[in-house]
Amino acid sequence: MKPILSHPVRFADLPQRKPTVVRLVPDAGALEDLADRLGVDAFRKVRLDLELTPGPGRDWTLSGKLGATVVQPCRVTTDPVTTRIEDAVARHYTPDLQTPEGEEVEMDDDTLEPLPxxxxxxxxxxxxxxxxxxxxxxxxxxxxxxMTAAPEGAQPLTDEAIKPFAGLAALRAKMDGDD
Structure with a gap:
């Protein structure tokens, strides 16, 4: 799927001895399209500041900071909830990526990706x-x-009823008091 805000970068065209700094700030139309694609009510702001650093060897490191304000419905009341996102972004691109084989494999570095x-x-x-x-x-x-629910004619469960050992502690205290 093509990204809403396309900004292609060819690694071969970038300086090989110094970092390249990029800032992406979608316009209002792109923010609406992003909200539709990601299933939220709206994005008020989105900004991604990145640095692409060459090396070691033919590898590249992408590091940056994502800042965004998202509005989405509460999962309980459906009231709009505004959340500020501040998140680090990190990727390590290497041409020599060996993909482990097998049904379940553990990745040592989840930022490691093949170099496109x-x-x-x-x-x-x-x-x-x-x-x-x-x-x-x-x-x-x-x-x-x-928010409690129970079948008709039954008492809803309370926090005290869910904790069976609380009742045992009360019983023990009562037994200790009788001695």
């Missing part, structure tokens, strides 16, 4: 945003809700 000839920084922005958006935002009103 062209890297679209818009894709990096979208991926970083998708990972940073809260999955279950909650409004302050959700904390005040009393």
């Amino acid at each position: 000839s062209v890297l679209d920084l818009g894709e990096v922005l979208e991926e970083a945003l998708a990972l940073a958006i809260p999955e279950f935002p909650r409004s302050k009103a959700a904390d005040d809700l009393n």
